Amino acid sequence: MKTRPRSRQQPRINVLTLGCSKNLVDSENLLTQLAGSGLVATHEAQGPAEVVVINTCGFIDRAKEESIQTILECIDEKNAGRIEKLFVTGCLSERYRDDLRAEMPEVDGFFGTHDLPDLLAALGADYKHELIGERRTTTDSHYAYLKIAEGCDRPCSFCAIPLMRGSHRSRSIESLQDEARFLVSRGATELMLIAQDLTYYGLDRYGKRRLAELLDALCEVEGLRWIRLHYAYPSGFPLEVIEVMARQPQICHYLDMPLQHAADAVLKRMRRGITRQKTLDLIAAIRERVPDIALRTTLLVGFPGETEADFDELLEFVEAVRFDRLGVFQYSHEEGTHAATLGDDVPPEVKQERADRLMALQQDISFDLNRRRIGTELTAVVDRREGRHWVGRTQYDSPEVDNEVLIDAAGQALVPGQYVQVAITDAAEYDLFGKFVRNT
Numbered sequence: 111m112k113t114r115p116r117s118r119q120q121p122r123i124n125v126l127t128l129g130c131s132k133n134l135v136d137s138e139n140l141l142t143q144l145a146g147s148g149l150v151a152t153h154e155a156q157g158p159a160e161v162v163v164i165n166t167c168g169f170i171d172r173a174k175e176e177s178i179q180t181i182l183e184c185i186d187e188k189n190a191g192r193i194e195k196l197f198v199t200g201c202l203s204e205r206y207r208d209d210l211r212a213e214m215p216e217v218d219g220f221f222g223t224h225d226l227p228d229l230l231a232a233l234g235a236d237y238k239h240e241l242i243g244e245r246r247t248t249t250d251s252h253y254a255y256l257k258i259a260e261g262c263d264r265p266c267s268f269c270a271i272p273l274m275r276g277s278h279r280s281r282s283i284e285s286l287q288d289e290a291r292f293l294v295s296r297g298a299t300e301l302m303l304i305a306q307d308l309t310y311y312g313l314d315r316y317g318k319r320r321l322a323e324l325l326d327a328l329c330e331v332e333g334l335r336w337i338r339l340h341y342a343y344p345s346g347f348p349l350e351v352i353e354v355m356a357r358q359p360q361i362c363h364y365l366d367m368p369l370q371h372a373a374d375a376v377l378k379r380m381r382r383g384i385t386r387q388k389t390l391d392l393i394a395a396i397r398e399r400v401p402d403i404a405l406r407t408t409l410l411v412g413f414p415g416e417t418e419a420d421f422d423e424l425l426e427f428v429e430a431v432r433f434d435r436l437g438v439f440q441y442s443h444e445e446g447t448h449a450a451t452l453g454d455d456v457p458p459e460v461k462q463e464r465a466d467r468l469m470a471l472q473q474d475i476s477f478d479l480n481r482r483r484i485g486t487e488l489t490a491v492v493d494r495r496e497g498r499h500w501v502g503r504t505q506y507d508s509p510e511v512d513n514e515v516l517i518d519a520a521g522q523a524l525v526p527g528q529y530v531q532v533a534i535t536d537a538a539e540y541d542l543f544g545k546f547v548r549n550t
Contacts, residue, residue, distance in 0.1 A: 121194065123151040123233060124159035126184075127248075128177050129167025131304050131340070133200060134248065135257045137165045140199075140226065142246045147235035153248040160194040161233065162187075166202035168274055171442040177202045185216045197221065199229055201274040223275055243289040250493060252527030253300040253336075253509060254293045258286055258324065262306035263314075264343060266370075267381040267448035268413065268441065271306055278307065280315040283327050290331045299527065300336040300491060301328070302508060307343045309351070322350040329358045335529065336491070338508055340366040345383035347392055352399045362505040363400050366435075368408035372427035373420035376413055381448065386427065393431060404506035406435035411468060412461030413441045414452035421464050428471055434479060435512050436472040438465045473539050480513070480537035488542075489550050490515045492528045500524045502532070504542075515542045522546045 123144060127137040137153060140163070144151040152159065162184050166177035177200075187193045197219045203210060204222035211220055221229040227237040247254045261276040262269070290301060305311065312320030328337055337360050339351075344367055355361045371377050372386045396403060409424065428436065440461040443450045490502035493509065499516040507513045517524070517532055524530065524546070532544035 120148075120150055121160035122158065123149060123161040123163065124155050125151060125153050125163045125165060126180060127154065127165045128180060129165075129169065129173055129201065131255045131302065132257055132306070133165055133167060135245070135255050135304070136200070136223070136226075138245045138247055140165070140229070141248070142241055142244060143226070143230055143237060144233065144235050145246060146238045146241045147230070149233065149235055158192070161197070162193050162195070163197045163199060163229070163233070166198060166200035168200070168202035168205050168270070170439060170444075174202060181210075181214060181217065185214060188216055197229065197232060199223075199225065204274045205270070243285060244292055245289065247293065247296065247298070249509070250526055251297040252491065252493075253302065254296075254298040255304050256286065256290060256293070256301045257281075257304050258308065258321075259305040259311055263310065264307060265381045265383075265448075267379060267452075268370075268410065268444065270444040270447055273446050275306065278310050278314055280311050280313070280320075282315065283320065283324050286324060287327050287331065290328050290334060294331055294333045297527070299334065299529075300338065301334060302338045302340055304340045306341060308339055309342045309347055319346075319348045321348060322354045325351065325354045325358065325361060329360045334360060336360060336362050336505060338362045338364050338505075340508065342367045344369060344389055344392055349395060349399070352396050352403075355403075356400050363403045364406070364506055364508070365396065365403060366406040366508070370408070370410045371413065371416075371420075371424060373416075373423040376416055376420050376424075379415055379449070379452070380410075380413060386423075390431070404434040405431075406437075406508070406512065407433050408437045408439065409468065410439050410441055411464040412456040414449060414455055416441075416456055425468065425471060428468065428475070432475050432479070433472070434476075434506060436469075436476075437511070438468050440465050476513075477537070477539040480539070480542055483534045483542055484537055485534065487531055487533050487547060488515070488544075490517070490530055490532050490544075492517070492524045492526050492530060494526055495519065495524075500546075502530070513540050513542065515544055518543075518545050 125137050127134050141151050167173040184196050188196050195218045198217050199221040203220045207220045219232050230237050259280045261278045262271050263278040374385050443454050488504045490504050492500050492502045494501050498519055500519050502515045529550045531547040531550050533547050534542050534544045536543040
């Protein structure tokens with residue numbers, strides 16, 4: 111086996127992130143701490159690195175498979191002498207540390223979601239409390255994620271997040287306001303608020319839901335133009351949050367609220383604490399207060415016991431509600447969850463067929479909603495240049511997962527992070543096309 115001669119200089123550390131935006135924030139905090147100790151650290155760099163840290167995801171089977179495959183690829187790199195040290199952290203490592211250690215002895219250390227100080231020590235760095243809230247972002251400089259809480263207290267029968275992330279823990283309003291100011295000082299004008307459950311925010315720390323108060327506090331941050339809400343739980347949803355959205359111009363008319371299903375029998379087995387009718391009532395109340403709100407949801411098909419009638423009810427629900435944005439997952443058993451005690455009785459080919467039918471319906475809905483934008487003007491933030499277009503997003507779209515606005519670049523010298531008014535001239539299923547009107 112070839113070996114790389116050990117460098118006399120500090121080793122270069124490359125951090126690879128898999129999974130959701132919450133994982134990305136964890137990687138950014140790791141990078142910040144490493145830089146604070148004077149170490150050379152990059153995020154998903156293409157060049158050589160003596161040390162690699164893989165921040166894994168363990169949410170569903172596909173995510174686990176991607177994480178394991180990435181680890182195996184890096185083990186091959188280590189065996190070939192191109193990597194000196196390999197460390198694994200994140201959700202998969204939190205949940206299956208002992209199994210992974212036994213199966214992959216080439217990995218130099220496995221660390222869980224709460225082991226940042228130990229991981230830093232293994233990398234030759236010290237954990238610096240004074241760096242909390244000062245985060246080196248890896249996204250485009252004009253936007254960033256702001257994690258307002260960790261963990262989850264919800265009893266959803268299919269979800270292993272509490273097993274990997276622990277119970278819900280809200281951060282203080284003051285610390286979040288300080289971090290928002292820091293991110294804005296580094297160029298961010300748009301913040302995506304994330305947590306496993308935004309709407310639970312404050313119950314553990316303050317004894318009541320305080321997301322609305324947090325939003326008002328963040329709106330005081332000078333230079334912050336857009337605030338976006340991700341991952342709101344429907345049961346017990348605090349409608350005062352929508353009142354703040356209607357009142358504060360900085361808060362995007364956008365809400366990511368994963369609903370998972372609409373058939374009462376399935377919702378009950380999922381332990382979601384809500385019914386189809388209560389969900390419809392909530393959506394109606396939200397749209398009454400903010401009529402132009404873009405609702406994003408995530409649905410789960412193939413849950414144990416889901417019948418064709420249940421799925422038809424879900425299709426009817428989606429057709430009636432007409433979500434602006436929608437994603438679909440196929441159910442997979444998660445060890446340690448209540449649903450894992452149920453029979454996984456929906457065949458894989460049926461799960462795939464149902465997911466395909468649902469997305470085909472959503473594609474038609476999205477195309478129709480987009481065509482209704484033709485002839486209107488929208489404010490968009492510019493993300494990047496691609497060929498003959500500047501690519502931007504409206505307040506109704508989050509980066510990477512939602513629609514984009516393709517702005518004719520002919521004669522337009524725009525820059526990423528610039529906010530512009532766009533006249534919409536055409537539409538596709540998941541994109542709008544337009545022409546620059548003016549800066550905003």
